Amino acid sequence: MKTGRNKILVAIDFEEQSINALEHSFEIARLFDADLLLLYVIEVCNVFGKLRSPEEYLKKVIQEAREKFDELEQLAGVVTSKASVKTNVLIEKGKPYEKIIETAIENDVIMIVMGKNSISSINKRNKYIGTNTMNVVREAECPVITIKEHTKNPGKFEKILLPLDFTRQTKKQVQKAIEFGGYFGAKIYVLSVLTSDNKVSRLLKQVQINQVKNAILKNGVKCHTEVVHAQDKLVSDLVVSYSKKIDADLIIIMTQQKKSFVNFYVGSNAQEIIFNSRLPVLSIIPTAEFKPGVVTSMVDPLGLIKKRIDDDNFIE
Secondary structure (H helix, E strand, O other): OOOOOEEEEEEOOOOHHHHHHHHHHHHHHHHOOEEEEEEEEEEOOOHHHHHHOHHHHHHHHHHHHHHHHHHHHHHHHHHHHHHOOOEEEEEEEEOHHHHHHHHHHHOOOOEEEEEOOOHHHOOOOOOOOHHHHHHHHHHOOOOEEEEOOOOOOOOOOOEEEEEEOOOOOHHHHHHHHHHHHHHHOOEEEEEEEEOOOOHHHHHHHHHHHHHHHHHHHHOOOOEEEEEEEOOOOOHHHHHHHHHHHOOOOEEEEEOOOEEOOOOEEOOHHHHHHHHHOOOOEEEEOOOOOOOOOOOHHHHOOOOOOOOOOOHHHOOO
């Protein structure tokens, strides 16, 4: 189902946070000249529930599908009239995160936008929360923006916070930040957390962050850098606190996938940032693709997006 039009997938469960996510998607869709695809997933019950009363189960699923499709159609109509963005709707049945991933791949979407409920809500049924959110973040082949609260300027990201740990994925993370910074016309705030008082470590960290700053500025994107000391504080807490200090609009993190015996996992710092930040968080796996078919003369008049970063500007 691949076409020449950009598509952004918005996971909808009709809870407040998914509606907030939808509001953010308006501006993003306009920026990337994209259509919105609203997806609602009917969560399947366990096999024992089906066996006890298969006819009643099927009837319930059909009824829910009809009701939710009507609600989605109404929501799509509001979006189209309010934001002048073409909107399509889709109902799927299955595990929410699996259907979100499958739908994103089948429709070749450039981005997924979804709400992120608090951990305290993890036992509520049929919501994109907890493991569903993290599974989408870790497995999506495109960038994922998770939204928690309504903000004053939904979808407008003028200040982007980029926390770096200078692992082997740093170069890819900076490249993605430059791409998004260019698209959004944003200023990038690079933050590095120093966990040691060692003078050599501090000096090395400063050299690394200066190289990143030079690479970002070289690509025509505004940049500010800062190194802070952990002082027995969690890295994730420092990142969230710093985002409030600079009044950031978006946090970009690279979720570094590592193989486990059964599955992938998202690092603890990334999880804490995603769940605790009141700001939207853009999560990107190292292999994620982001290739919107935008008209660069409109959104990127200086041609900054097409530039590639010189490998010599980075420390692996």
